Amino acid sequence: MSSRVLGIDIRPGGNFSYIVMNSDGAITADGVANPDELIRVIKRYKPSLVAVDNIREILELGGRFLKRMSKLPSVPQVIQVTRLPDGSEVKMEDLVRKYLGINVGLLTPEETAKYTAELALRGIGSTVKLFENETKIIVKALISTRQGGQSRRRFERNIAIRVRQIVKNITESLNKANLDYDVFYHRDSEGVRSALIIVYADKSIVRRFVKPIKSMDVKVTLEQIISSSIKFLSPNSSYVEASPKSKTRLIVGVDPGIVTGLALMSLDGKVLALFSGRNMSRRRVLSLVYEYGTPIVVATDVSKPSDYVKKLSSMIGAVLYHPERDMQIVEKANIALKLSEKDNVKVKTPHERDALAAAYKAFINYVDKFNKIDEILNELPIQVNSDEVKELVVKGLPIRDALSRVLSRSINQECKTEVIVRNQQQECKCADEVKELKDYVKLLEEKISRLEDENIRLKDEVNRLYTLKYSPPDQSLASKVRLLESRIELETKRIKELNDILNNVKSIIAEALFNNNYAFAVRVNNTGELNQVISRGYLPIMRFQDIASLVDLSKGWSGIVITMDEAGSRAIRQLFKMGITAVPLPKVLALDVNDNIKVIDMNKLSEYVNELKSVLSEVDYDTLENLINEYKIGRKRIQ
Structure with missing residues (x-):
C-alpha cells in the first residue's frame, strides 16, 4: 500500500470534496465525488490513510459504503484528526492554526479535505478502527x-x-x-x-x-x-484484545455456524444473555462474552466438538464440555422452555436454543460439586469468592485443594500485614482475623479427628459383621461343614455307582424278557436315540411318518419298528420290501409301562410278521397296479 493520504469532507447534498496527497505534500488528485465515486477514487489511488474531521460523516453513509470498502484490494486506515490521543476533541480551525501555522476562519469543504490530509501526514489525530x-x-x-x-x-x-x-x-x-x-x-x-x-x-x-x-x-x-463498534486508537498504536469486564465466572454455550448461537450462564445456573448472529468470529464472540464476565467453560451440544469450539476454548484457557451423545431436539426444546420461564429470557432462534441447552448441560455436569462448595463456604467465618473455588474445581483441582488455595489467597489479600511502628512496637492490623482463622482451623482439626476415629470404629464393625456372615462362628461348626461336604462327595459317588448297577439290571431284565417272549420298546425322537435304543437290544417306537427321517434308508438298514399310529397297507408293504417291518403298537402291546416305555408280546409280533409275509407272497400289488396302468395306456392308443 502507498503512503498517500486521502482527505475528505462532506458537502451539502451528500457529496464529498476530496484530495489525494503524497507523503511529501504534493497533491495527486482532487475533486468532488459521490459515495460510489469515492470508492473508485480509493481503489484507483490506493491511499494508506483516509483522513476526516468527523467519523460520523462516513458512518452516516450506512453499511453499504463500509461493505464496499471492505471488498477493496487494499483497505486504508481511517484517521479522525480532530480527536487527540487523550480522547479530547479539538476544532479543525484550532488544529490548523496550531500545527500548520495558518490563521483561518470558517473552512470550506475543499480546505477541510486538504488540511485533514496534511494533519494526518503529521500524525495528528486518532485511528478509527472500522474494521x-x-x-x-x-x-x-x-x-x-x-x-x-x-x-x-x-x-x-x-x-x-x-x-x-x-x-x-x-x-x-x-x-x-x-x-x-x-x-x-x-x-x-x-x-x-x-x-x-x-x-x-x-x-x-x-x-x-x-x-x-x-x-x-x-x-x-x-x-x-x-x-x-467504533474504537479509537492513537496513531501507530496496536489494537489491544478485549478482556473481561468483571470476574464473574461464566459457562458459555456455543452453537457455531454461518449463524452462531451464544448463551451465557452464571455458575449458579442463571441465564444472563442469549445472542445469535451471522458470520460471528471467535473474537466477536469473546467481545460479547467479556461484557458479562470471565468464561471458564465452553460447551457444545454435540459429542464431537467442532474446530471452532475447540479453538475458542483454547484461546481463553476454558474447559471444553461436550455430552457423550448428541443432544436431541426434543431434549433441547424442553431445556429452553424450562429456562426461559425460570429466568424470563426469550429464545429467538434454534441456534440460541442449542447454545442454551449446551450451557445448561454443562452446568448440570458440575452442579453437585458447586453445591458442595457452597455448603462448605457457608460454614467458614470469612468471605471467600465461591466462583474462584469453582473455577479451580472445574479445571480439575480437588475441592479440598481448591479451597486451600483460595483461602490462602484471600487471607493474603484481606490481611496484608501492615506494620505500624509505635514506640518501637509492631502491630498487625489483621491479628484478630488470623486468630479467628486459627481457632476455626483447630476446631476443624478436632472434628476431623473425631470423624477418623468414628471411621475406624465403623470399619471394625463392618469387618466383624462380614466375618459373622461368611465365617463359621466356631471350630465345631467348621468341622460339621467339612464332614457334610465329605458325605455329599461320597453320596454323589454312590449315586453314580447305583446308576451303573441300574443300567446293568435293565439289560439283564431285557434279556430275560426277550427269552420269555417279551421285549422292551422305547420311544425315540431322533437318530441318536434310535441308535442308543437298538444298541441296548430294545425295539424303537416312533410315528410312522418319522421313519423316513429317523432311519437311513439309503444304507439298507433293516429291522423291526413299532409305530404309534396305523398306516396304510400299501406303505407298510413298501417298507417291508426294503427290509423294515413297521408294526402298529396296538397289535403287539403286552404292557403299557409309561408314555415312553412299552412291553411288547414277541409271539404277537411274530404272528404279525408271518401274516405280512404271507399276504405279500400271494399278491404283488405293485406289479398288478403297473399291469393295469399299462393296459389303460394301451386302450387309449387303440381308440
Whole structure:
C-alpha cells in the first residue's frame, strides 16, 4: 500500500470534496465525488490513510459504503484528526492554526479535505478502527441447480464437490502460511452451495496467499470484517484484545455456524444473555462474552466438538464440555422452555436454543460439586469468592485443594500485614482475623479427628459383621461343614455307582424278557436315540411318518419298528420290501409301562410278521397296479 493520504469532507447534498496527497505534500488528485465515486477514487489511488474531521460523516453513509470498502484490494486506515490521543476533541480551525501555522476562519469543504490530509501526514489525530484484523473469504456457487430436472442431483453433487475442493485449496494455503481460521459450510435445498472462511489476519496479509476468483460456476471474494463498534486508537498504536469486564465466572454455550448461537450462564445456573448472529468470529464472540464476565467453560451440544469450539476454548484457557451423545431436539426444546420461564429470557432462534441447552448441560455436569462448595463456604467465618473455588474445581483441582488455595489467597489479600511502628512496637492490623482463622482451623482439626476415629470404629464393625456372615462362628461348626461336604462327595459317588448297577439290571431284565417272549420298546425322537435304543437290544417306537427321517434308508438298514399310529397297507408293504417291518403298537402291546416305555408280546409280533409275509407272497400289488396302468395306456392308443 502507498503512503498517500486521502482527505475528505462532506458537502451539502451528500457529496464529498476530496484530495489525494503524497507523503511529501504534493497533491495527486482532487475533486468532488459521490459515495460510489469515492470508492473508485480509493481503489484507483490506493491511499494508506483516509483522513476526516468527523467519523460520523462516513458512518452516516450506512453499511453499504463500509461493505464496499471492505471488498477493496487494499483497505486504508481511517484517521479522525480532530480527536487527540487523550480522547479530547479539538476544532479543525484550532488544529490548523496550531500545527500548520495558518490563521483561518470558517473552512470550506475543499480546505477541510486538504488540511485533514496534511494533519494526518503529521500524525495528528486518532485511528478509527472500522474494521477488525479479520478477513472473510466467501466461496459461492454461481450456477443454480433448481431447473436441473432429472440431472439435478448430479449437478448438486458436482457443485458441492467444486465448492469443497476450492475450500480445501484455500485452507491448505492458509495452513502453509500458519494463519488461524474457521470454516463454515452453508447448505440449502440445493445442497452445499457456499462456504465461509474467517481468517484471523488482516486482509492485506491474507491476499498474499489467497486470491479472488470468478469463474463460470464459482466465485471467491475477500472482505475485511467490519467492527461491531467504533474504537479509537492513537496513531501507530496496536489494537489491544478485549478482556473481561468483571470476574464473574461464566459457562458459555456455543452453537457455531454461518449463524452462531451464544448463551451465557452464571455458575449458579442463571441465564444472563442469549445472542445469535451471522458470520460471528471467535473474537466477536469473546467481545460479547467479556461484557458479562470471565468464561471458564465452553460447551457444545454435540459429542464431537467442532474446530471452532475447540479453538475458542483454547484461546481463553476454558474447559471444553461436550455430552457423550448428541443432544436431541426434543431434549433441547424442553431445556429452553424450562429456562426461559425460570429466568424470563426469550429464545429467538434454534441456534440460541442449542447454545442454551449446551450451557445448561454443562452446568448440570458440575452442579453437585458447586453445591458442595457452597455448603462448605457457608460454614467458614470469612468471605471467600465461591466462583474462584469453582473455577479451580472445574479445571480439575480437588475441592479440598481448591479451597486451600483460595483461602490462602484471600487471607493474603484481606490481611496484608501492615506494620505500624509505635514506640518501637509492631502491630498487625489483621491479628484478630488470623486468630479467628486459627481457632476455626483447630476446631476443624478436632472434628476431623473425631470423624477418623468414628471411621475406624465403623470399619471394625463392618469387618466383624462380614466375618459373622461368611465365617463359621466356631471350630465345631467348621468341622460339621467339612464332614457334610465329605458325605455329599461320597453320596454323589454312590449315586453314580447305583446308576451303573441300574443300567446293568435293565439289560439283564431285557434279556430275560426277550427269552420269555417279551421285549422292551422305547420311544425315540431322533437318530441318536434310535441308535442308543437298538444298541441296548430294545425295539424303537416312533410315528410312522418319522421313519423316513429317523432311519437311513439309503444304507439298507433293516429291522423291526413299532409305530404309534396305523398306516396304510400299501406303505407298510413298501417298507417291508426294503427290509423294515413297521408294526402298529396296538397289535403287539403286552404292557403299557409309561408314555415312553412299552412291553411288547414277541409271539404277537411274530404272528404279525408271518401274516405280512404271507399276504405279500400271494399278491404283488405293485406289479398288478403297473399291469393295469399299462393296459389303460394301451386302450387309449387303440381308440
